[in-house]
Amino acid sequence: MDIKTFNNVAPRLPAEIAILIQGPTGIGKSYLVKDIAAGLELPVVDRRLSQMSEGDMVGLPELVDGTTRFCPPDWYAQACREPVVLFMDELNRATPEVIQAAFQIVLDRELNGHKLHPETRVFAAVNVGAEYEVNEMDPALLRRFWVTELVPTNEDWLEWASKNDIDPMIQKFIKKYPAHLMHEGERSPGQIYPYPASWARLDKSLKHANCNPYECAGGEIPDIMLHITAGFVGMPTTAAFLDFVKNYIFKLSADDILNNFQEVEPDVKAMTNDKKNEALDQVVLFLKSNDICATQIENLKGFMTYVSDEVVVDFAQTIMATKNLHNIKMI
Numbered sequence: 001m002d003i004k005t006f007n008n009v010a011p012r013l014p015a016e017i018a019i020l021i022q023g024p025t026g027i028g029k030s031y032l033v034k035d036i037a038a039g040l041e042l043p044v045v046d047r048r049l050s051q052m053s054e055g056d057m058v059g060l061p062e063l064v065d066g067t068t069r070f071c072p073p074d075w076y077a078q079a080c081r082e083p084v085v086l087f088m089d090e091l092n093r094a095t096p097e098v099i100q101a102a103f104q105i106v107l108d109r110e111l112n113g114h115k116l117h118p119e120t121r122v123f124a125a126v127n128v129g130a131e132y133e134v135n136e137m138d139p140a141l142l143r144r145f146w147v148t149e150l151v152p153t154n155e156d157w158l159e160w161a162s163k164n165d166i167d168p169m170i171q172k173f174i175k176k177y178p179a180h181l182m183h184e185g186e187r188s189p190g191q192i193y194p195y196p197a198s199w200a201r202l203d204k205s206l207k208h209a210n211c212n213p214y215e216c217a218g219g220e221i222p223d224i225m226l227h228i229t230a231g232f233v234g235m236p237t238t239a240a241f242l243d244f245v246k247n248y249i250f251k252l253s254a255d256d257i258l259n260n261f262q263e264v265e266p267d268v269k270a271m272t273n274d275k276k277n278e279a280l281d282q283v284v285l286f287l288k289s290n291d292i293c294a295t296q297i298e299n300l301k302g303f304m305t306y307v308s309d310e311v312v313v314d315f316a317q318t319i320m321a322t323k324n325l326h327n328i329k330m331i
Contacts, residue, residue, distance in 0.1 A: 001148045003032065003156035011036055013146055015083075018106045018122040020091075020145035026195025027152050027182070028160070029125040030089060037085035042121070045075050045084045049102060050093035057101035058112055070112045083119035092126040099141070106144045154178040157196050166203045168266040169213035173244045174199070180237045192234035202232040213241075214270060217248040252279040254286035261299035268306050276307050284318050291326045300331070 001009075010019055021029045030046070037044045059071045072080065079086045088102055101111060102124070109116045116122070124145065154174060161171050174181050183193035206212060211225050221242050230238040250271045256264045257279060268276065283300065292300070304312055319331050 001150060003028075003150065003152045003160075006032065006148060006150060007036065009148075011040060015119050015121050016109060018124065018145050020142070020147045021123065021125045021150055022128045022147065023125075023150035023152075024182075024195075025127050026197040027150060028157075028196050028200075029150065030087070031160070031197075031200075032150075033085060033087045033123045033125070036123075040085070040121070042083055042085045042119075044087055045079055046087045046089065047075060048089045049098050050090040052094065052098050054095070054097040054101065057098050072111065072114045076111060076114065079116050079120045080114050081117065083117050084121075086116070086120055086122045088122070088124040090126070091124045092128075103141050103144075106141065152182075152196060154181055157181055157199075161199075164200070166200065167206065167213050169217055169245055169248065170199055170203055170241075172248075173241050176244070177240060180233075180240060183234075192231070194233035194237045198232045202229060205232070213245050214266065217245050217270065218250065219246070221246050250275050252282070254279075254282040257283055257303045258286070258292070258296040258299050261302045265302065268303060271306075273308070273311075277311060279303075280307065280311065280315060284315070287319060287324065287327050288322050291324070292330050294330075297330050 006021075013019065021032070023029060033046075034044055056073060057076075059073045059076070061068045062071050078084060086105075088105075091099065091102060094102065104111050105116070106122060106124070109120075109122075128149070158171055158175060161174070180194055181199070182195050187193055205228050206225065209224055209228060211222055211228070213225065216222065216225065226238065226242060229241060233241070250267050252264055252267060252271075252275075261268075268279075271279070280303075283303075304315070307315075316331070319328060322328075
């Protein structure tokens with residue numbers, strides 16, 4: 001299932017239906033759960049079961065009126081007290097005792113007599129594949145979930161990247177060379193490979209180092225960008241990405257400006273004045289034989305905010321000379 005379908009289906013399931021997300025590492029399973037929780041306006045209680053002991057799950061005993069009962073841990077008590085998204089990550093890496101406790105939460109929506117809030121939603125995630133050291137999922141546990149094997153598409157990631165301010169040059173690279181988003185095929189031990197999550201961490205790290213690929217496009221690549229990138233996506237992908245950045249050419253058509261300005265606006269910001277003038281020349285050629293519509297005029301206005309006043313005047317005089325009354329009036 002792709003991410004767009006999952007985002008449409010998962011929130012529509014009843015709150016009492018637990019959801020299990022299967023898939024390889026680095027595809028953004030935890031990001032998805034957090035996005036869905038945000039859409040439902042619920043806090044996320046995130047627990048990595050591979051790091052938990054039985055006591056971390058069931059809590060510690062206390063003596064009450066001569067009898068023993070278990071006090072739930074704070075995270076589970078919150079899921080009982082108020083609606084939350086309870087996310088149990090790495091379920092198939094947990095110990096058998098922790099898995100049994102998770103089984104009761106999924107099956108009965110309670111643990112040691114403490115019931116989940118009726119509107120609390122339970123999500124779990126597992127890595128699947130021969131390359132992972134994981135436990136096989138018990139069929140009795142597996143059938144208690146609504147299960148999906150997540151297969152994210154490049155379009156899924158690009159949509160997410162656009163919404164989360166990932167560097168435009170990273171987005172352009174993945175759009176042109178989608179095979180570099182995530183390594184497919186066999187993996188050698190100790191080798192670094194790209195994953196969707198790798199690109200997100202790379203973007204964050206480059207911004208922290210004040211070394212943004214978009215600002216380096218078409219110029220020299222600083223050594224720090226090489227070293228940081230290689231540590232996240234490996235040398236083969238690093239070489240391809242940095243070559244793409246170094247040789248990137250800012251060149252826009254009239255169609256880019258008039259019909260897709262929001263998409264190319266980052267390019268416009270980074271272009272030299274000469275490149276902007278060349279792009280505007282393309283618009284002039286288009287307008288000599290075509291009438292401009294209302295949407296296109298708004299896009300043109302957006303582009304003109306990035307050019308000098310002198311260029312604006314020259315452009316207006318050129319349009320007047322075409323004697324196209326429709327375009328003159330619109331502009």
